[in-house]
Amino acid sequence: MTEAADRLFTNAEVHTLTDPDEVHEALAVRDGEIVRLGDAYEVEFLEGVETDVIDCEGRVVLPGFIDAHTHVENLGRYLVHADLSGAESAQECLERLEARAAETDDGAWIQGFGYDESEWDDADYLTREDLDRVSDDRPVVALRVDMHAASLNSVALERFAAELPDGDVRKEDGEPTGVVVEDAAEAVRKGIAPGYEETRDLVTAGLEHAAERGVTAVHDMVRNSVAPRVYRDLEAEGELPTRVRINYWADHLEAVTEVGLATNAGSDRVRTGAIKTYTDGSIGARTAKLGEAYADGDGDTDGEWVVDPDELRDIVDRADAEGYQVTAHAIGDEAIEETVSALEETDDPAGARHRIEHVELATDDHLERMADAGIVASMQPNFHRWAAEGGLYDQRLGEDRRRRTNRLRDVLEAGVPLAFGSDCMPLDPLLGVHHAVTAPTEAQRLSVTEALRAYTRGAAYAGFDEDRLGTLEVGKRADLVVLEESPWEADRIDGIDVAKTVVDGAVVFDGGEA
Template sequence: MAADLVLTNAEIHTLTDPDDVHEALAVRDGRVVRLGSAYEVAFLEGVETRTIDLEGRVLLPGFVDAHTHLTEVGTRLVHADLSGAGSAAEAVSRLADRADETDAGWVQGYGYDESGWSDARYLDRDDLDGVSTDRPVVAFREDMHTAGINGVALDRLGDRLPVDDVLEANGVPTGVVVEDALGPVREAIAPDVDETRDRLRAAIDHANACGVTGIHDLVRHSHAPRVYRDLRREGDLSLRVRINYWSDHLDALREVGLGTDDGDEFVRTGAIKSFTDGSFGGRTAKLSEPYADGEGSGKWVVSPSELHDLVERADADGYQFTAHAIGDAAIDAVLDAYEATEAGAARHRIEHVELPSESAIERLAETGVVASVQPNFLKWAGEDGLYESRLGTDRRRRSNPFRDLLDAGVHLAFGSDSMPLDPLFGVQQAVNAPVEGQRLTVTEALRAYTHGAAYAGFDEDRLGTVEPGKAADFTVLDSSPWDEREAIADIDVAMTVVDGAVVHDAR
């Protein structure tokens, strides 16, 4: 039987083995049916076969982003993008431009990172009052654990903001809010169904352009699950989505009988998600020792006892569980909660795992818990970076120890946390990590963004490598990451294929 699609004259890396490289492949009904030389695969060409000459380009399994927030990606495409702003003044200028473009509602900005600014401070009320004193304004830090709001927003939200998470100076709110105080802000700016659809459509197109063929999306009180299923029903969903629901959705999922891995080829239910701590940027990640540049050792967003109860409930009902844990104390708390479960069989996960102790790495390997990590974060791990100021040299050098995790036998899954959503950027960070002893090979980093992420979603039998019988999800690059180790992020994605259909073509 003839193939639907033939991709030929390529450098196809299956990622099953470093030396397994082929010249051509054939696809039928959304599955790979043959790999081999151009001559061998050509026998499957028929009258209606689409044959594409890739002109020597590199073909890989499609990237799977194991941790993202796709609505937020779309929001940044629609609202003010503050990423890359070189100063507070530049970020405020971008917000002011956005305010001029809209005449009602909140002025929203996303993604600023003050760690590279000369004054290295959060955007606050004074900054954002400069954008507007008539309309509420919010500027989210890149990690989404800290935001600045103006006076109008402070007055409007009032007592809904938990006092402990509203930063003050001399008893007066600065406009900087963290952790639980972000809840009322998010509720106030939450998009409706149509707005969510617009944002997700923009984000999906962006993801496909970055070579992403599948995501694990973490959602809470969002219309995204409905929109994904609507797009799927309409035949307009061009990436595979695994939805990880916040723990406050657990009872609802149980009531409707929607369990982990339920769904179809494109939209499936994933894990139950919880926080434990915050972030290094906000000094809210929970550490066993105090921060190097401030008082305290972080905070519990969800206490260990509450986390233990959540894990016990979810695991008893057969759900995969995943917990955000960045600081070493938080990582230990999650592992403690998982000890009473068959964590490996359930493929329970920890998101971020930024500062695990040596004993925690051993426990991760022994229990089979998946380390869902973000190589993008290594951009803050240099000698003069954010981690150095927050943690000091020793802990900074021990952060994000991907080599130690992999060598210990821990299941490693890469994701972006949308900072930014760009697998090639993350691969470059992992291959060129600031601490030389923690660097991965190009193949190892690519496998973490393909097979490793697929494994984290129970998908290794259908995704993550290029093999006969597996889904025809591919990323095609203009040049080889093995040849451009220090500039992997600069490689252009020439084509993205999902389920045998070309969803992005920039050749």
Template sequence: MTAAADLILYNGDVHVLTDTATPADPAHSAVAIRDGRIVGLSNDYDAAFRADTGTREVDLGGRVVVPGFVDAHTHLAVLGKHGVHADLRGADSPAAATARLAERARETDAGWVLGFGYDDSQWSAALSTADLDAVSEARPVAAIREDMHTATVNGVALAEHGDEMPAADVGEDGRIVEDAVEAVYDATDPDLAGTRPLIEAAQREANERGVTAVHEMVRDSHAPRVYRELDAAGELSVRVRLNYWADHLDAVLETGLVTNHGGGMVTVGGIKTYTDGSLGGRTAKLSEPYADAPGETGQWVVDPSALAALVERADDAGLQVVAHAIGDAAVDAVLDAYEDAGERRHRIEHAELASDDAIERMADLGVVASVQPNFLKWAGSGGLYADRLGTARREASNRFADMLDAGVDVAFGSDCMPLAPLVGVHHAVTAPADAQRLSVTAALRAYTSGGARAGCREDEQGVIREGALADLTVLDASPWEHADAIADEVGVSMTVVDGAVVYDGR
């Protein structure tokens, strides 16, 4: 006798997103779940035979069901800071950002005044020390740009922490980049008690956005302990794959952690490293100068020789390497380092300016392109890429279609800019250049099975089939029917993780 299901979702439009899947499959309207796994994929009539008095049955009202979104690049502890400190997302000018920081200063009476998430690419003026001095001339103030490689600080912050900031990373008007920003992080990182509310706030946002699993980048953080404590208490509602920063490699090796170790909701990913910086801060490493700064080609955060040594150590120890590389020179350096590595499914994070040769090498080496489709918001004719790179390189950025055509494994993530898979899918589907643009199905696959493959779980995650993990996202409208406006017209109605409904917004 077939065991009854714990949960049955019926009257839905279920999309398994296989290579041959059509946008609509009327044979699949119901999903039956037991013990955190999918035990049935069928029509409503057949699904009803799996119900008994203990089964929860949910009428989806014709809503679209897809595999749960896997966000392959997140910083949830940082995301949580948006809900605790000043949230600068959407601020459209220095004055708007300053007003939010001033409000935060009024809410607190001591210590740093922090704001996170501003994007100044469309501002007519830059945020400056004078702006932040107006917030406070007695307390240190910092506004962190959404790329997390760039910030602006006030005079007090420079006076108290300037000696910890490399002079080369401190620009005019209080704008700082790379290691100078790290000095701010070092001075403001929360303790264990302060980390938990950040993770809980970010987890709620992830659930609301349909995210069922994240590949988390952690450095000098209590977040790994918080994730494990939440898991042990049965309070973790998103799967977490931990990628430890390269400066923790010795500790990772000493404790014997290996990629894919772990159980429950928390597993070990790999070792995260930088190579270069960001386009917004002009620190991404390019082979040709920036269009708006002819003498500059960016900088190495980790130079190629150090990168190669790190990759060799991590690879020999059975650890996947997760390497940030944005500029074309940085992408080439990472591929050089991976040339003789083992088959660990190593990754390049961002890969925004991968050349034709680099894309071919990624396919040949089996390197995963862990990319951010939401970055395409800067790829329009009047956007950040046009300013920094000029037309030709702008149109050759983030070439997701070319990557897939070449046989590269593509995984989508958000970098929490914002944590919103449907926004990323929207930008991939409506990208300005053919080489960037994907079909709705291909974009959804990159945010589901693509992320699962990048995390070595493609056998059970990012798919809808019997035996797979019961991680599902329910959409309130069809993205295929709203392909030109997915971000505006398609939302998340429900999120299921490990067979439990963790968000219900119907």
């Protein structure tokens, strides 16, 4: 006799997101696994005396979103420190930093995260003179939205003076402006890295936010952080609401290898993912490596190598030889060229599921070679926020290159495996889906179903999880999201609220109780 289900989700519009997509009325869960999908009548046969029945009241149910590129600790910083995202001017940033200063102890760092000067009328980075107005006796730091640039006040500059590579310190008339990029920005991030207890608070806040957005699994990019220990402790205590795949920075390759961590090793909730490396920087910081100079630079500025091509190949060769999946940040066309070249020369790039993060300025040749090699494109559809006429891409690249950024449609049609993530700019899959289907360049738009699949089954594939996650099928884990509106019918997908987020059949976020 068939055992009763632990939980039923009934009166729903359940989309499996298989190919083709199937739609059912109900879903049954036992021991965290989907055991039946179908019409309400047949699924309700699994209702027992102790079965919990959730009436979805006609709402849409989808596989839980998998964010294939996150920085959970940094997300927590937005939530705990001064959130500078959405600020419409430098002055508004300073006001938010001043408010944060009033909340913290004298002498403590004043930290802000996520400012984006490209959306201001006066599109200049925050400077030390700006931040000195917040405090002239406490260190103040404001990280740009891409985390590739940081702004420091005079006190912070003095404290970091010996640790900042001179080439990454922006100057005017020979004096530091307070703006630092790439390796210097990384030195700042490392210098303000929190200890265990604060990291736990930040991670907890970040994962709670992720659950509120319907995210059931994340691929977290980890560098110089105790976050992996936090994840394992939370799981051991039964307090981890999200599946976490930890992508360790290449700095840690030797240590990760020595302790025996391997790609896909771990537990049900916490697993080791890829070895992650940079190649170039970001378009916003003018450090993405381009084949031709920036449109708004000095005529010679074409970006920089954060990790040069020789070092990249060494990292790829060593990590691949140890059996690790490799993922490399590559934004500019020059960086993508070197990354594709390095990854396609490994023994089995498709089997290893090597990835390129961002892929913002790929050429037709790059996409063809990625498809042939089976290299995954891990992309952020929310980056289309900068692709409108007059936006960041237009400012930095000019109109022609702006139209060739984030080629989502071309990636799919080339046959490149596509996974979506947010890079926490912000973490919000429905916002990403909205941008994917409304991209400023119409030829690059995806259908709603295609965009949802990239945030579910595509991201699952990028993390070797397609056998247990990414679609709603019998035998897979019951990770799902219940939406207040249908993304196929809503006027604005980014305006849809999450009603419930479910991991292993258990509700980890309930919008009705929020």
